[in-house]
Amino acid sequence: MQVIVYPDADTLADAAARFIAEAVNTGQEGFSLGLAGGSTPIETYDRLSRLDVAWERVEAWMSDERWVPLDDPECNGNQAARELMDHVPARFHRPQFAAWLTAADSAAHYEAVLRSLHPSGRSDLILLGMGEDGHCASLFPGTAALDSPSGRWFVHNYVPQLDAERLTTTYEFLHAAHAVAFLVAGTAKAEALRAVLEPRPDESVLPSTRVMDGESEVTWLIDKAAAAELADTDLVEMG
Ligand code: 6PG
Numbered sequence: 001m002q003v004i005v006y007p008d009a010d011t012l013a014d015a016a017a018r019f020i021a022e023a024v025n026t027g028q029e030g031f032s033l034g035l036a037g038g039s040t041p042i043e044t045y046d047r048l049s050r051l052d053v054a055w056e057r058v059e060a061w062m063s064d065e066r067w068v069p070l071d072d073p074e075c076n077g078n079q080a081a082r083e084l085m086d087h088v089p090a091r092f093h094r095p096q097f098a099a100w101l102t103a104a105d106s107a108a109h110y111e112a113v114l115r116s117l118h119p120s121g122r123s124d125l126i127l128l129g130m131g132e133d134g135h136c137a138s139l140f141p142g143t144a145a146l147d148s149p150s151g152r153w154f155v156h157n158y159v160p161q162l163d164a165e166r167l168t169t170t171y172e173f174l175h176a177a178h179a180v181a182f183l184v185a186g187t188a189k190a191e192a193l194r195a196v197l198e199p200r201p202d203e204s205v206l207p208s209t210r211v212m213d214g215e216s217e218v219t220w221l222i223d224k225a226a227a228a229e230l231a232d233t234d235l236v237e238m239g
Helices: 009-025 041-048 076-083 103-117 171-176 187-197 207-213
Strands: 002-006 031-035 058-062 064-066 091-093 125-128 154-159 164-169 179-184 217-223 236-238
Touching (some): 009 031, 041 076, 058 076, 076 091, 171 207, 187 217
Parallel strands (some): 031 125, 125 179
């Protein structure tokens, strides 16, 4: 596990874009890239769309999705398309939404798509953000998807805190990935990041912490504001 701290959100976005480009350009045909939702990756996607990347080898997919129409501004896939995927010649696989479809059926269908894209069972690089409650993807504290049945890679997840259905990658698929990269910026994330990276004995384990329990090489790309509560300076490299 590696933690790299950048001076601010702009330098973080630049570095994250270069990190992703490097991973793709040194990867193989059929490079699997899981894209994160939320606001943090937007600047990274914008910069990434302008770098020299071997996009023709990339199979991009969403590490989680909100249960909203595909053209809804809140839709993560819609955001990823607008900021990146509409501008690059990669293949982009998105969960389907329809009024007659349940979130569970959509997740199962998307899981079948992921299985067809990953005969090895392993994604190459999955991008994640982290919420102020320590959630990642749509793995929220206290929700059912934290304990998905063995063999599942992508499931629906009702999130009571939001009163919303979500679709999310499971720990099983996250743990199998060659690499996972968290993008975390801003003061508001500092306490949650401390609790994830430097948990106290009496604290419950947060969803983002469990991502580090697998085989994946996990890299935290964070800015100085998000790192403000981290005490173990040996933990971090200055980017
Ligand atoms: C979503 C994301 C979610 C996000 C975090 C951080 O659907 O919102 O998948 O996991 O990455 O909530 O969001 P921000 O980057 O907006 O802080």
